[in-house]
Amino acid sequence: MSNLSRKQREIAERHNRFLTIGRSLLEEAGFQHLSMDRVAELAEYSKGTIYQHFNCKEELLGQLCVHSTQRLQALTQRAFEHSGPYRERVLAFVIAHDVYRTDRVEDMRLMRYFLTDPVLEKLSPKTLERYRSLQRDMINSLKRLVDDAIEAGDLPAPRSTSADIVVAVWSLIHGAEALRSRALPPAELGACRTGVAVVEMVERLLDGLKWVSPTANNTVSHESTTQRVERLKNALFTHKLPAAQ
Amino acid sequence: MSNLSRKQREIAERHNRFLTIGRSLLEEAGFQHLSMDRVAELAEYSKGTIYQHFNCKEELLGQLCVHSTQRLQALTQRAFEHSGPYRERVLAFVIAHDVYRTDRVEDMRLMRYFLTDPVLEKLSPKTLERYRSLQRDMINSLKRLVDDAIEAGDLPAPRSTSADIVVAVWSLIHGAEALRSRALPPAELGACRTGVAVVEMVERLLDGLKWVSPTANNTVSHESTTQRVERLKNALFTHKLPAAQ
DNA sequence: TCATTTTTAGACAATTCGTCAAATAATGGC
DNA sequence: GCCATTATTTGACGAATTGTCTAAAAATGA
Numbered sequence: 001m002s003n004l005s006r007k008q009r010e011i012a013e014r015h016n017r018f019l020t021i022g023r024s025l026l027e028e029a030g031f032q033h034l035s036m037d038r039v040a041e042l043a044e045y046s047k048g049t050i051y052q053h054f055n056c057k058e059e060l061l062g063q064l065c066v067h068s069t070q071r072l073q074a075l076t077q078r079a080f081e082h083s084g085p086y087r088e089r090v091l092a093f094v095i096a097h098d099v100y101r102t103d104r105v106e107d108m109r110l111m112r113y114f115l116t117d118p119v120l121e122k123l124s125p126k127t128l129e130r131y132r133s134l135q136r137d138m139i140n141s142l143k144r145l146v147d148d149a150i151e152a153g154d155l156p157a158p159r160s161t162s163a164d165i166v167v168a169v170w171s172l173i174h175g176a177e178a179l180r181s182r183a184l185p186p187a188e189l190g191a192c193r194t195g196v197a198v199v200e201m202v203e204r205l206l207d208g209l210k211w212v213s214p215t216a217n218n219t220v221s222h223e224s225t226t227q228r229v230e231r232l233k234n235a236l237f238t239h240k241l242p243a244a245q
Numbered sequence: 246m247s248n249l250s251r252k253q254r255e256i257a258e259r260h261n262r263f264l265t266i267g268r269s270l271l272e273e274a275g276f277q278h279l280s281m282d283r284v285a286e287l288a289e290y291s292k293g294t295i296y297q298h299f300n301c302k303e304e305l306l307g308q309l310c311v312h313s314t315q316r317l318q319a320l321t322q323r324a325f326e327h328s329g330p331y332r333e334r335v336l337a338f339v340i341a342h343d344v345y346r347t348d349r350v351e352d353m354r355l356m357r358y359f360l361t362d363p364v365l366e367k368l369s370p371k372t373l374e375r376y377r378s379l380q381r382d383m384i385n386s387l388k389r390l391v392d393d394a395i396e397a398g399d400l401p402a403p404r405s406t407s408a409d410i411v412v413a414v415w416s417l418i419h420g421a422e423a424l425r426s427r428a429l430p431p432a433e434l435g436a437c438r439t440g441v442a443v444v445e446m447v448e449r450l451l452d453g454l455k456w457v458s459p460t461a462n463n464t465v466s467h468e469s470t471t472q473r474v475e476r477l478k479n480a481l482f483t484h485k486l487p488a489a490q
Numbered sequence: 491t492c493a494t495t496t497t498t499a500g501a502c503a504a505t506t507c508g509t510c511a512a513a514t515a516a517t518g519g520c
Numbered sequence: 521g522c523c524a525t526t527a528t529t530t531g532a533c534g535a536a537t538t539g540t541c542t543a544a545a546a547a548t549g550a
Contacts, residue, residue, distance in 0.1 A: 046499045071486055078481045092477050099482045115423055116361045167421055168446035175416025178360055200470045201413035208453025225445045232337050236323045237344045241316055291530045
């Protein structure tokens with residue numbers, strides 16, 4: 001009995017050993033250059049052994065990603081537990097991401113990888129579920145917060161659903177992160193380099209939610225967004241571009 | 246002389262042949278599963294030949310990505326040439342992305358790959374510059390548009406720089422795209438599935454820009470965003486999380 | 491102590507990238 | 521039209537990597 005538990009402990013320890021070494025390889029060369037051979041070699045186990053713990057490379061990366069996501073989630077939790085006004089908690093959620101990003105660059109890169117690549121399909125159901133569940137938690141907590149804020153009158157949003165608001169806040173955070181990290185040379189980015197700019201834009205978005213009748217649109221005043229989108233689509237994007245290449 | 250141009254034409258044709266086949270492999274299996282061996286084989290050329298045109302796999306993908314980006318840019322161009330109110334042109338910019346995404350799923354995936362992965366470094370200087378230049382064009386056009394809109398009083402934004410606004414709009418578009426395509430199970434996404442939601446949120450953001458004094462913050466009324474961020478950071482995120490793993 | 495079960499090792503096949511020297515084709519002078 | 525020079529194409533090759541599978545080693549238990 002103590003035998004069984006010792007065995008289990010050994011397995012768990014080895015598992016962690018692989019993960020720790022994987023993490024350090026990640027840190028020093030990026031997830032692109034992490035190889036199972038190298039992890040096994042550094043862990044002083046053979047190839048066959050590592051594949052007993054992780055059925056593919058993505059599974060190992062995925063478990064590392066889950067760890068990272070857990071840490072991020074723990075940080076965002078502080079935002080939700082903040083005792084200040086509802087609106088401040090939303091901002092704190094944004095700030096949590098910025099703090100995390102500043103602190104753990106390579107983690108963020110890995111998480112972005114799992115955000116964008118068709119790689120989730122390779123994960124074991126268990127890991128996939130752990131990952132999804134963490135993401136859901138963060139999204140749902142934010143959604144609850146937004147609902148509460150609206151309820152309390154701290155965030156009047158007569159024209160928008162809380163789901164849309166959550167998506168928007170999430171997009172501002174992660175879109176800016178993607179832009180910041182690669183897409184453009186620094187010159188064009190300007191102020192976006194600082195996390196404050198993102199908070200600033202979230203503030204403006206939240207401010208904008210409270211508007212009831214749009215006044216900026218002088219020509220067509222009682223058009224819904226759907227109608228507007230339809231009209232512009234028809235006016236500008238009906239005829240296709242010439243075939244590529 | 247006609248000889249030289251014939252030769253050049255042949256080279257260009259072969260180049261295109263590789264690209265076209267690359268594109269079709271992309272379409273059917275995603276960029277992850279495109280291999281140079283296979284492209285060469287389908288093009289009925291040997292391995293060595295393809296490497297005379299593209300010095301690495303990323304270069305081929307990069308050139309495909311440039312093509313895609315060109316098409317997207319051509320679409321966004323229509324938004325800038327729209328004769329409606331400035332604000333509508335901003336919305337049309339967003340809609341252009343949605344139209345493109347709907348039309349060309351795999352293109353979008355490839356472009357997201359180049360947006361998020363540390364892969365730009367492998368491109369040839371020429372391709373990198375072509376890519377950057379297209380991105381710059383779109384960003385700068387949008388920035389000019391925002392500047393004009395502010396100038397014309399169509400988009401009052403007393404508290405924000407146009408650069409920040411551009412980053413925010415860009416983030417809303419691409420963040421939502423990332424979210425939509427992978428990050429979460431459909432259930433949580435809700436309305437975000439439709440492109441209209443993004444336009445909606447951009448509208449709210451633009452509305453929010455015109456606010457001069459924040460009224461939603463009841464406790465500390467004359468605090469700048471920078472101060473606010475500092476305060477929240479100190480209050481919530483000073484002590485670190487316990488070490489991972 | 492020995493048979494049975496579990497675990498580990500590392501050889502193996504398959505894929506892929508990118509290179510290189512040799513074969514082939516094109517070019518141009520005579 | 522022929523041959524020397526130049527350019528191009530080929531496909532074999534090396535290296536890295538993933539994931540599998542069998543035989544050896546170790547642990548377990550009677």
